[in-house]
Amino acid sequence: MSIIQLRNLAFTYQDAPQPALRDVTVQIERGELLALIGRAGAGKTTFCTLLAGFMPQFFSGQLQGSAFVDGLDVLATPIGQVARSVGLVSANPAAQISGARFTVFEEIAFGLENIGLPPAEIVERVTWALGALDIAELRERSPYALSGGQQQRLAIAAALALRPPVLVLDEPIAQLDPRAARELAQLLRSLAAGGTTIVIAEHRLKWVTALADRTLALERGRVIANGTPAEALAALAALPAPQPARLAAVQTQPNPFPALQPIVQAEAISYRYPSGVAALQDITFSVSAGERIAMLGRNGAGKSTLVRHLNGLLPPASGRVLVAGNDTRRTSVAGCARHVGLVFQDVRNQLFARSVREELRFGPRMLRRSAAEVELLVDSALDTLGLRELAGEHPYDLPPATRRLVAIAAVLAMAPPLLVLDEPTSGLDTLGVTRLIELCLQRASQGVSTLLVTHDLDFARQAAARVIVLDQGRLALDSSWDTLDANERAQLAATVGLPVG
Amino acid sequence: MIYLPGSGILHRLHPLTKLAAALLIVVAASMFPSPPLLLGALALLLLLALAAGVARRLLPIMVSMFLPLIASLFLIQGVLFPPANATTLVALGPVRLTIEGLAFAGLIAGRLLVTGIALLLTLLTTHPADLVVGLGSIGLPRSAGYVLLVALQLVPDMVARAGAILEAQQSRGLEVGRGLARLRALPALVGPLLVGALSDVEERAMAIEARGFLSPGPKTSLRTLQDDAVQRAARLLFVLGVVAVVVLRVWMLRANP
Numbered sequence: 001m002s003i004i005q006l007r008n009l010a011f012t013y014q015d016a017p018q019p020a021l022r023d024v025t026v027q028i029e030r031g032e033l034l035a036l037i038g039r040a041g042a043g044k045t046t047f048c049t050l051l052a053g054f055m056p057q058f059f060s061g062q063l064q065g066s067a068f069v070d071g072l073d074v075l076a077t078p079i080g081q082v083a084r085s086v087g088l089v090s091a092n093p094a095a096q097i098s099g100a101r102f103t104v105f106e107e108i109a110f111g112l113e114n115i116g117l118p119p120a121e122i123v124e125r126v127t128w129a130l131g132a133l134d135i136a137e138l139r140e141r142s143p144y145a146l147s148g149g150q151q152q153r154l155a156i157a158a159a160l161a162l163r164p165p166v167l168v169l170d171e172p173i174a175q176l177d178p179r180a181a182r183e184l185a186q187l188l189r190s191l192a193a194g195g196t197t198i199v200i201a202e203h204r205l206k207w208v209t210a211l212a213d214r215t216l217a218l219e220r221g222r223v224i225a226n227g228t229p230a231e232a233l234a235a236l237a238a239l240p241a242p243q244p245a246r247l248a249a250v251q252t253q254p255n256p257f258p259a260l261q262p263i264v265q266a267e268a269i270s271y272r273y274p275s276g277v278a279a280l281q282d283i284t285f286s287v288s289a290g291e292r293i294a295m296l297g298r299n300g301a302g303k304s305t306l307v308r309h310l311n312g313l314l315p316p317a318s319g320r321v322l323v324a325g326n327d328t329r330r331t332s333v334a335g336c337a338r339h340v341g342l343v344f345q346d347v348r349n350q351l352f353a354r355s356v357r358e359e360l361r362f363g364p365r366m367l368r369r370s371a372a373e374v375e376l377l378v379d380s381a382l383d384t385l386g387l388r389e390l391a392g393e394h395p396y397d398l399p400p401a402t403r404r405l406v407a408i409a410a411v412l413a414m415a416p417p418l419l420v421l422d423e424p425t426s427g428l429d430t431l432g433v434t435r436l437i438e439l440c441l442q443r444a445s446q447g448v449s450t451l452l453v454t455h456d457l458d459f460a461r462q463a464a465a466r467v468i469v470l471d472q473g474r475l476a477l478d479s480s481w482d483t484l485d486a487n488e489r490a491q492l493a494a495t496v497g498l499p500v501g
Numbered sequence: 502m503i504y505l506p507g508s509g510i511l512h513r514l515h516p517l518t519k520l521a522a523a524l525l526i527v528v529a530a531s532m533f534p535s536p537p538l539l540l541g542a543l544a545l546l547l548l549l550a551l552a553a554g555v556a557r558r559l560l561p562i563m564v565s566m567f568l569p570l571i572a573s574l575f576l577i578q579g580v581l582f583p584p585a586n587a588t589t590l591v592a593l594g595p596v597r598l599t600i601e602g603l604a605f606a607g608l609i610a611g612r613l614l615v616t617g618i619a620l621l622l623t624l625l626t627t628h629p630a631d632l633v634v635g636l637g638s639i640g641l642p643r644s645a646g647y648v649l650l651v652a653l654q655l656v657p658d659m660v661a662r663a664g665a666i667l668e669a670q671q672s673r674g675l676e677v678g679r680g681l682a683r684l685r686a687l688p689a690l691v692g693p694l695l696v697g698a699l700s701d702v703e704e705r706a707m708a709i710e711a712r713g714f715l716s717p718g719p720k721t722s723l724r725t726l727q728d729d730a731v732q733r734a735a736r737l738l739f740v741l742g743v744v745a746v747v748v749l750r751v752w753m754l755r756a757n758p
């Protein structure tokens with residue numbers, strides 16, 4: 001008998017205008033590895049949460065059909081009981097920390113204490129999970145003091161330690177570097193071989209379809225393909241784009257840096273964390289007008305630290321950073337923001353206004369643009385990212401992927417000569433990623449620059465012309481994709497891997 | 502978190518033993534606030550702090566928490582509002598420093614100090630998770646223990662998030678300078694903090710449920726507390742002591758109302 005049996009399943013969230021899942025009939029066998037793909041808002045997260053027993057107990061709404069997982073009717077069994085059969089890792093690792101444990105080791109043990117395992121077995125399982133996710137050296141650290149990639153591995157380890165017969169992962173590699181993503185793929189393969197049934201919802205289509213036995217594509221809550229990756233990808237590709245990825249032709253700002261002066265120059269900068277650990281060592285590079293740059297590196301290589309130097313958030317311990325020719329030590333962050341726009345990974349730290357339009361007005365107003373200029377800049381940014389129809393919506397009423405585009409548009413509206421995006425594709429579907437690639441190309445043609453910090457190698461290859469690799473705080477590579485020689489390719493393969501293209 | 506890791510005598514005691522002892526000292530000091538008893542209790546507590554190796558951490562906390570309070574106590578009781586018919590020690594115009602006022606202030610200060618140090622010593626030498634496990638063993642509900650531990654970590658979590666929000670908004674040109682500019686910056690800083698905290702609540706509730714927090718059946722704990730017959734007996738004695746002190750006090754009040 002199939003371990004997961006969904007029959008004519010439909011679910012509509014309370015007060016939602018339309019169903020999140022419609023007439024879903026799917027069977028998944030024990031030990032099968034299923035990829036779940038689809039555009040943002042297609043119903044993937046609802047599918048995952050439902051398998052873990054959250055509907056209708058946690059999220060109320062209208063249900064039809066039946067859902068059995070590991071012999072349990074998950075629509076009627078208490079979540080606490082389903083939890084023994086289904087391990088769920090949702091998309092935001094930081095919010096999955098229990099908050100009641102003080103070390104990584106204890107955090108993984110939390111679930112095992114809840115199901116009443118004897119301490120000796122808890123220690124054995126936690127030790128195994130730490131090793132499986134390669135985070136043994138973090139065992140005594142506070143779960144809060146980890147990077148996004150480390151927290152993601154912790155969340156997966158915590159679910160794995162419960163050894164559930166069914167494991168459900170929602171965007172498990174959004175914050176993992178390519179090597180960690182490959183290692184996770186191997187781990188999941190061996191778990192499936194051992195009989196664990198695994199469902200993975202993911203936007204990184206190549207990674208997930210290469211890994212899975214079967215691929216399920218969802219669109220507007222309906223199953224539109226159920227079979228080989230090729231079939232599922234073809235079904236997705238055949239969908240009409242809901243909003244054309246139309247790019248605004250108007251550029252309101254002439255480029256203030258005609259090729260003469262770089263926008264940003266980093267000269268031999270080094271930085272140490274307060275703990276004394278060297279984060280950056282002797283890094284020199286510059287960004288000129290019209291460049292498209294991808295910055296790659298493993299989790300913890302120093303990318304986020306380097307990015308914070310580009311607009312003066314962090315002053316270098318030695319060396320200097322010039323933004324538009326001015327030393328960042330003598331310029332305020334707000335002053336640098338005129339030239340370097342920075343969008344961080346966690347967009348919740350940025351969005352606060354009541355409407356998308358109001359959110360976009362904030363930056364240009366801070367730069368003291370006139371009211372007329374502000375509206376022009378806002379309209380242009382809205383059009384560039386295809387958000388015009390959503391201008392009146394509250395940012396937090398939008399799906400996470402759209403919210404990320406709003407956060408990017410809010411900085412784009414400041415018309416910065418250099419736009420820096422930290423992990424911009426996290427949670428974005430193919431359409432969103434395509435918009436970002438077009439954004440980079442369009443900006444380059446207008447003589448303004450974009451720097452992308454990313455783990456997504458294929459995105460980096462398509463969106464950027466130049467590639468910078470950081471390795472343990474040092475600049476390991478700074479080259480153009482098209483002129484990589486054999487040595488540089490080897491260097492790239494050793495540090496982060498090679499894109500498929 | 503106030504806990505200071507260590508391996509001294511107090512660190513090794515069961516959390517409930519420390520709590521019971523602290524309770525006895527606090528109750529005795531408030532029921533019988535005589536100078537010798539208070540001084541004796543203070544001396545004992547300070548010796549324990551030294552033996553546990555936490556005196557260096559304890560004293561600054563005591564100074565910052567209690568010095569302003571005690572100073573104002575002496576000012577109010579000793580100088581500004583002395584008890585009626587008090588003996589004047591020094592008089593400076595209308596302001597009189599009285600013996601009774603100082604003695605009264607001293608007694609209250611002594612009680613405050615004994616209570617404060619007894620509780621701080623317990624917290625400084627007990628990991629909060631151990632304290633919750635200990636309280637759980639005498640009936641504190643698991644959910645209450647969970648909330649207690651989350652609340653402890655909430656502050657560092659919020660501080661870290663506030664820092665990240667400040668970075669994000671400065672990167673959008675927000676000046677966090679002086680005066681009015683600072684006030685105008687508030688919505689952009691407080692808004693994301695509140696929204697983030699609220700949305701985390703739902704996701705965290707999901708996460709702990711998915712990890713079996715409400716799973717039926719018996720629970721275990723990775724933390725095992727060291728306990729022995731001597732400590733169990735001591736706890737019983739301390740609790741009986743608390744009862745005895747209260748009964749004695751009530752009896753004395755009835756005898757000499």
